Amino acid sequence: MSVRMAQRFARVERSATVALLETVQRLRRSGVEVLDLSGGEPDFPTPGVVVAEAVSALEGGDTHYTPSRGVPELLRAVADKLAVENGVHVDPATGVIVTPSAKQALFTALMTVLDPGDEVIVPTPAWVSYPAMAGLLGARAVSAELSAEDGFRLSRRVLEGLVTDRTRALVVNTPANPTGHVLDREEAEEIVAFAVDHDLVLVVDEIYEKIVYDGRVHLSLASLPGAAERTLTVNGFSKAYAMTGWRLGYLAGPEPLISQALKVQEHTVSCAASFVQRGGVAALTGTADDVAAMLKEYTVRRDMTVSALDALPGVTCTAPEGAFYAFADVRGTGLSSAAFAQRLLDEAAVTVAPGSAFGAGGEGYVRLSFAASREVLRGAGERLSRLAAPWAGN
Known part of the structure; x- marks a missing residue:
């Protein structure tokens, strides 16, 4: 056989x-x-306050399904965090999905915007799973090769010429794995202008946002004028809060995209673990x-x-x-x-x-x-x- x-x-x-x-x-x-x-x-x-909250939830019997979007307390905590720290404003009831890992959030985001045969631009060197996820969806990752000579900066000059009638999205990772580059405002504005001109969705991976050096400040693309309505922000708890084994992340963005992404969540993983989500609330509110x-x-x-x-x-x-x-x-x-x-x-x-x-x-x-x-x-x-x-x- x-x-x-x-x-x-x-x-x-x-x-x-x-x-x-x-x-x-x-x-x-x-x-x-x-x-x-x-x-x-x-x-x-993992910070003690996070562990204590999850243990308390377990001992209290919080071991069942949650709403597919996530528990209301964590949805609100994510929305508050995005507003205060990132200048990104979403409705916690319609603009956020809590996922079992940021990796799942990223895959959900790409599944939401890519059909078989579509193309997504991925600046490289890049995390190994970006092109692989596109491939699993039957789409094609188009490499925008960056150079160490200018610090792996992403510019419109690099991006132009890669767009075809099949291009649907651009993946941006800041701070970047593996290069460690952090977007500055000039780069961010060029990226947003490029996405607007070509009507692309921005899938922005911000998993390392808390880990920046030498006085730099992380900048969320969704906070820039013209970006919010076309940006899906991916983030999670693994890197900033030392919660890799907890598998907790989130996807945030405009309601028309998030409402479709929710279908992916409902028909695949259903929801993130209940007690893990309780730990996530503690991570966002008590671990500065x-x-x-x-x-x-x-x-x-x-x-x-x-x-x-x-x-x-x-x-x-x-x-x-x-x-x-x-x-x-x-x-x-x-x-x-x-x-x-x-x-x-x-x-x-x-x-x-x-x-x-x-x-x-x-x-x-x-x-x-x-x-x-x-x-x-x-x-x-x-x-x-x-x-x-x-x-x-x-």
């Missing part, structure tokens, strides 16, 4: 970052002391000090990581403006990004993500996460320094 698979899978590879995590877990089970800098998981514990403390520590780790990388022959690294990744240029080692990453794994038991996994513009770079502890970062730096000398011979 032959088993027929849907043709959509021919256009989609497995997640490179998830595959790396599985490799780390397998090696550790075999006794290898792997130092993992490939993933995007904060090593901090915890978030500030994590950002302070990320700043120290960022500077440690960049300094260690810049000390390696053939490697240069610009300090990221946001998120918790260093995107290091390894072209001077004479190795491809995949070969560099493989050598680190084979000879130093350190895992990093090769830049080639992040699409056009990523080759010649590797992504290192400094969401790991200082101890792990120091250990990885020492192992890398011992490998550095022979690179010149490659």
Whole structure:
């Protein structure tokens, strides 16, 4: 018997970052002391107030279905947060959906605006799942290749020429994974003008919004004139609040789009977990000090990581403006990004993500996460320094 698979899978590879995590877990089970800098998981514990609220909900019997949109308290907390912190105004009853993860919110957003054969522009290097999600929907991700020479800035000059009669949306990620770039107002205004002129939907991933450095301020595209009616904002709790395992996110935007996105939620996952949503309310309303403390520590780790990388022959690294990744240029080692990453794994038991996994513009770079502890970062730096000398011979 032959088993027929849907043709959509021919256009989609497995997640490179998830595959790396599985490799780390397998090696550790075999006794290898792997130092993992490939993933995007904060090593901090979830803030106590969040845990306490979820435990209280569990003990109180709050373990049943919720409304598909989410519990009213969390919908209101999200809308209040967007208004106060982001200048984005949505009706909590019609403009927000609470989802089981920001990843689910992103997939729901793309499903809402893309039909098979449609195109979505994705600035690259980019998180590996953007083009994969488009492929799963039968759509095509069109790469807008950014350059390290201008700090991976997104401009209209890069975007123009990519639009066809099938283009429906533009994905924007700020702060960006893997580059760490944070949009400034000039970029944001160009993006919005481009979307308005070409009648595109903006799908904006703001999952790293709380992690910005050196006095920068995160800017939400939906807050700009002309953007609100065409912007779907994706966010969640994993990165800012160290809640990766909780799987909680949200999608916000104009009612005409959100009302359709709700159908995706209702016919797939139904709702996010009830007690997890209660923890989400606590995260948004009672963790400002915890978030500030994590950002302070990320700043120290960022500077440690960049300094260690810049000390390696053939490697240069610009300090990221946001998120918790260093995107290091390894072209001077004479190795491809995949070969560099493989050598680190084979000879130093350190895992990093090769830049080639992040699409056009990523080759010649590797992504290192400094969401790991200082101890792990120091250990990885020492192992890398011992490998550095022979690179010149490659």
